[in-house]
Amino acid sequence: MLKITLLVVGKTTDEYLKQGIQVYMERLRHFCNFSIIEIPELQVTSKVSHTEIKKKEGDIIMSKIPRNARVFLLDEQGKQYASRQFATLVDNAMQTSVKELFFVVGGAFGFSDEVYARYSSKISFSAMTFSHQMIRLFFVEQIYRAFSIINGLPYHHD
Secondary structure (H helix, E strand, O other): OOEEEEEEEEOOOOOHHHHHHHHHHHHOOOEEEEEEEOEEEEEOOOOOOHHHHHHHHHHHHHHOOOOOOOEEEEEEEEEOOHHHHHHHHHHHHOOOOOOOEEEEOEEEEOOOOHHHOOOOOOOOOOOOOOOOHHHHHHHHHHHHHHHHHHOOOOOHHH
């Protein structure tokens, strides 16, 4: 079974988002081994620059991702996919030797140069900007939608 991990910087604090994420995580258990890894968001101080925060968060991000995982950064500069195209991306991963997909949401200041250098695949959910907490719910719903499309379930309508 394909393992999919959403790696995020910071915690989901809004209860309504936690509940929505939980709904889709429960639905996903039939299709894949899905998990969310939260790493701590570093505190902004006058002594630490945004670049230093991105670097430290980036080091933690890279330490959490196995070498053999296929990684996609959720980034505003990434490629946008329609839901069917995204489902094809997930399906293609299942049809190859990929055993683990990692999708990464960076912190408030984005990703470090080192993270961008190591992981070149980027996905954008929209030209709009969403909160780092909100995108988590959108992502989990889209993963569920992708598996619904792959399996021919009536959840997605064209």
